[in-house]
Amino acid sequence: MKRFHTRVFVLLLALVLAIMPNVWAAEPSFEDMPDDWFQPALEAAVDNGLLVGDGQGRINAHRALTRAELAAILVRAYGAAGPADLSSYADVQPGAWYYDSLAQAVRMGVLTGAGALMEPNRPVTRQEAFTALARALSLEDGTMEDLDAFEDGADVAPWAVGPVAAMVKAGYVGGDGGRLEPAGTITRAQFAQVMDNTFAFYIREPGVVTEIPEGNVIINVDGVTLKNVTVTGDLIIGDGVGEGEAILDGVTVEGNTLVRGGGENTVVFNRCNLNTVKAKKSISNTTIKPLHIKFGAGTTVAQVEASTVNLHLESDVKIDTIITNVSVLLTGNGSVSTFQINAPVTVKIDVSVKK
Numbered sequence: 001m002k003r004f005h006t007r008v009f010v011l012l013l014a015l016v017l018a019i020m021p022n023v024w025a026a027e028p029s030f031e032d033m034p035d036d037w038f039q040p041a042l043e044a045a046v047d048n049g050l051l052v053g054d055g056q057g058r059i060n061a062h063r064a065l066t067r068a069e070l071a072a073i074l075v076r077a078y079g080a081a082g083p084a085d086l087s088s089y090a091d092v093q094p095g096a097w098y099y100d101s102l103a104q105a106v107r108m109g110v111l112t113g114a115g116a117l118m119e120p121n122r123p124v125t126r127q128e129a130f131t132a133l134a135r136a137l138s139l140e141d142g143t144m145e146d147l148d149a150f151e152d153g154a155d156v157a158p159w160a161v162g163p164v165a166a167m168v169k170a171g172y173v174g175g176d177g178g179r180l181e182p183a184g185t186i187t188r189a190q191f192a193q194v195m196d197n198t199f200a201f202y203i204r205e206p207g208v209v210t211e212i213p214e215g216n217v218i219i220n221v222d223g224v225t226l227k228n229v230t231v232t233g234d235l236i237i238g239d240g241v242g243e244g245e246a247i248l249d250g251v252t253v254e255g256n257t258l259v260r261g262g263g264e265n266t267v268v269f270n271r272c273n274l275n276t277v278k279a280k281k282s283i284s285n286t287t288i289k290p291l292h293i294k295f296g297a298g299t300t301v302a303q304v305e306a307s308t309v310n311l312h313l314e315s316d317v318k319i320d321t322i323i324t325n326v327s328v329l330l331t332g333n334g335s336v337s338t339f340q341i342n343a344p345v346t347v348k349i350d351v352s353v354k355k
Contacts, residue, residue, distance in 0.1 A: 030059040038189040041196035048202045050076050051192060061189040064123035068098035071105035071120075073191065074136055077199065078260065079220030079240015080104040089118040096120070108239060108260075108282055110135045127160040127182035129191055130173055133198065134163030137236070138258050138280050142166040150175050156182045172197045200233065216255070219246055226251055237261050239282065243289055248272050263289045264310075270296035277301055279309040295319070295334060 030046075030053050033039065042061055045051040050073045053059050074080075084103035086092045092102055098120050105111040110132045113119070142165025147153030149168075156164050164182065167173040172194060173180075186194075200215025206223030216233035219226070222244025226235075234255035237246045241261030245268070252273040259267055259279050272295075281291040292310040295301065295317045304311065306324040313319065313334025322330070325342040 030057060032058045032061065034061050034189065038193060041193040042189055044196050045073075045192040048077075048199075049204065050195060051188065059188070061192075062187050064185040065129065065188050065191050066121050067111070067118070067124045067128070068102060068120035069188065070124045070129055070132060070191070071111055072098060072101040073195065074108070074110055074132060075101045075104040077195065077202070077218065077220065078108065078136060078236075078238040079204075080108055080238070081240065082107070082242060086118065088116065089113050090116045092118045092120055104239075105132070108136065123185040125183050126180065126186045127156055127164050129186050129194070130167045131160050131163040133172070133194065134166050137170075137198070137234070138278050139163065139166035139170060142169045147180070150178060150180045152179045152181065156180065167194075220261075222246075225249060230254065234258065237267060241267075259291065259293060262291050262293070264292045266292065268294045268296060269299050269301075271298040272296075272300075274299070274301045276303045276305065278305045279307050279311075280305075281308070295332075 033042065038061060042051065042059060046059070051059065081104065084100070084107040086099065086103045086106065092099060102111070102118060102120060106113075141162025144153065144161060144165065146165035146169045147156060147161070160182065164173070164180070168175075168180075174197075175181075198216060199218055200213050201217045203209055203217065203219045203224050203226070204221055206221055208225045208227055210227050210229060212226075212229050212231065214232040216236065217226075217231050218236040218238050220238035220240035222241050224241075225247040226249070228250040230252045232254050235248075235251075235253045235257045237257070237259045239261045243263030243266070244261075245266035246262055247268045247270070249270045250272070251269070253275060256276045256278060257274050259277065260281055261267075262281065277293075279291055279293060290308055290310060292312070294312045295314065297314045297316055299317050301317075301319040303321045303323065304319055306322060306326070306328045308326050308328075310329040311322070311331070313330070313332035313336070315333040317332070317334030319334065319336045321338045321340060322328075322336055323340045323342065330336070
């Protein structure tokens with residue numbers, strides 16, 4: 001009888017383990033995780049899938065970040081996937097661990113090569129890293145005045161002044177000892193800290209989300225509904241939404257809303273209060289569908305910056321200003337106070353526009 005009870009116990013234990021895997025799953029750990037002020041940012045990067053170890057149990061926190069690793073972190077943060085190609089670069093071969101990440105980063109418009117070279121294993125400079133993240137965030141360029149607080153602000157390369165200054169102005173980059181060291185390298189820990197300064201919350205699983213912390217929020221997966229919350233920073237609908245859907249219902253965004261993902265009739269704002277909405281989906285080939293944003297009833301928007309997008313406005317939707325320099329289709333029963341066209345493009349309008 002004792003042997004029978006033992007077997008039953010073992011079977012029950014196996015059943016519990018099978019139906020409760022998350023309870024018993026071990027958290028990733030690294031033998032060289034530093035015990036310093038970088039640790040919280042590094043742990044957040046690991047928890048959110050941005051940083052992985054070297055397969056030998058090490059995080060290599062204080063090693064210089066390479067261009068390939070920078071691409072991988074940004075692609076993981078935004079959930080980017082889909083068709084991409086690097087055949088024009090001679091130093092990146094299919095099968096390399098970083099090939100897909102680099103291809104996605106190029107498609108996203110956050111990383112470029114130098115001629116026929118991508119230099120995946122070269123340590124990235126600080127100004128390169130800040131520029132790539134500024135592009136991913138679609139930040140408006142800053143100026144040299146934003147760099148005046150740094151004794152080496154004038155050392156920032158001319159091509160990097162706008163995005164680096166934008167990162168400083170936004171508070172994501174603070175320098176070290178009054179210096180930016182723009183041409184210096186950046187460690188994995190340091191860039192983890194920049195990412196932690198930038199993003200407060202990653203929504204990585206589909207479902208309904210009704211609670212968020214303060215700060216910037218990024219949705220990087222299809223099938224998310226964000227409901228009855230206030231985003232105190234920026235909201236990013238990332239590339240990982242793909243051709244899927246993201247629904248915002250009763251959401252106030254105090255910062256900007258950046259829409260990089262979504263397909264036809266799939267990004268929906270109902271009863272929302274929005275400041276600037278930037279429609280910036282990357283369409284690199286004909287297999288990727290244009291972005292379609294639906295502003296549902298009860299939504300107000302201060303400004304829309306449109307880039308290859310279809311906008312649908314339901315009744316009582318109010319948009320103060322739409323700015324575009326590309327072709328835009330605008331339909332529905334809402335109203336737009338001002339439509340600013342900055343280039344000779346095709347604009348089809350079927351809503352009330354005051355001017």
